[in-house]
Amino acid sequence: MPELTAPEPDSTVSPADAAVQHPYNAVSGPKRVRTRHFQNAKTQGIPITGLTSYDMLTAQIFDEAGIDFLLVGDSAGNNVFGYETTLPVTVDELIPLTRAVARAVTRALVVADMPFGSYEIGPGQALATAVRFMKEAQAHAVKLEGGQRSHKQIRRIVSAGIPVMGHVGFTPQSEHGLGGHIIQGRGNAADELIADALAVQDAGAFAVVLEMVPASVAARVTQRLSIPTIGVGAGPSVDGQLLVWTDFAGMTSGRVPKFVRQYADVRAVLTDAVQRFTADVAAGAYPAPEHSYE
Numbered sequence: 581m582p583e584l585t586a587p588e589p590d591s592t593v594s595p596a597d598a599a600v601q602h603p604y605n606a607v608s609g610p611k612r613v614r615t616r617h618f619q620n621a622k623t624q625g626i627p628i629t630g631l632t633s634y635d636m637l638t639a640q641i642f643d644e645a646g647i648d649f650l651l652v653g654d655s656a657g658n659n660v661f662g663y664e665t666t667l668p669v670t671v672d673e674l675i676p677l678t679r680a681v682a683r684a685v686t687r688a689l690v691v692a693d694m695p696f697g698s699y700e701i702g703p704g705q706a707l708a709t710a711v712r713f714m715k716e717a718q719a720h721a722v723k724l725e726g727g728q729r730s731h732k733q734i735r736r737i738v739s740a741g742i743p744v745m746g747h748v749g750f751t752p753q754s755e756h757g758l759g760g761h762i763i764q765g766r767g768n769a770a771d772e773l774i775a776d777a778l779a780v781q782d783a784g785a786f787a788v789v790l791e792m793v794p795a796s797v798a799a800r801v802t803q804r805l806s807i808p809t810i811g812v813g814a815g816p817s818v819d820g821q822l823l824v825w826t827d828f829a830g831m832t833s834g835r836v837p838k839f840v841r842q843y844a845d846v847r848a849v850l851t852d853a854v855q856r857f858t859a860d861v862a863a864g865a866y867p868a869p870e871h872s873y874e
Contacts, residue, residue, distance in 0.1 A: 633681050796815075
């Protein structure tokens with residue numbers, strides 16, 4: 581498997597072409613992204629890209645497009661199951677989604693989110709949950725929230741040979757305890773955030789998500805850590821970026837977070853397609869002869 585190498589800057593290359601030539605893409609990068617490639621990327625200054633996915637079709641598309649990792653997030657609570665928050669999501673609900681994504685990809689690393697209530701009791705519960713995701717869902721790694729408070733859980737999972745991605749800053753499973761969707765790490769809280777990130781690293785995680793963190797603080801964390809930082813609303817000075825696919829593709833209705841850039845308007849495209857289909861059926865224009873059997 582080829583190792584990653586950083587490209588020489590080329591000011592004549594357009595952003596679109598640069599994306600295609602990214603050394604982490606499916607053509608020139610590794611045939612299968614492993615956790616060691618995350619470390620290579622940080623060392624060589626190669627940005628890591630991630631999206632959420634909850635089904636086979638989007639997983640195939642994102643994998644073929646060259647995404648580095650797919651997170652089967654508990655954000656499925658909002659985007660698949662219709663819950664108001666991620667808190668009601670269960671392991672039993674996420675396992676079939678993770679299995680579908682894992683079966684669909686040939687290259688991307690698949691990370692399963694460990695939902696609220698599946699690891700908080702202690703290291704034993706955390707390991708049991710992680711084993712289920714690896715064995716039943718065929719995940720490649722798991723993710724769990726919390727820094728210092730989750731240190732023992734992360735260490736126990738890693739000691740069993742299961743890769744762990746940490747998650748600090750704003751942790752959605754703790755939104756009631758945090759008082760809502762509030763930016764974390766401002767002012768005096770920056771030192772506590774850094775301590776959380778260091779705890780995740782010390783426990784053996786291969787990467788850590790920084791969510792809704794001031795860009796300057798995320799930069800400090802990234803400089804302090806030897807493992808890659810993955811930003812979700814953490815500014816540009818991190819080692820990689822992760823977005824919820826329904827936000828980035830314009831599927832989500834209503835307000836989206838400030839840090840989201842919408843790269844498509846899939847909701848509008850689907851709405852138009854449905855309206856044209858219903859109009860064609862009402863007018864008798866569909867099915868036409870070419871869509872019918874003799």
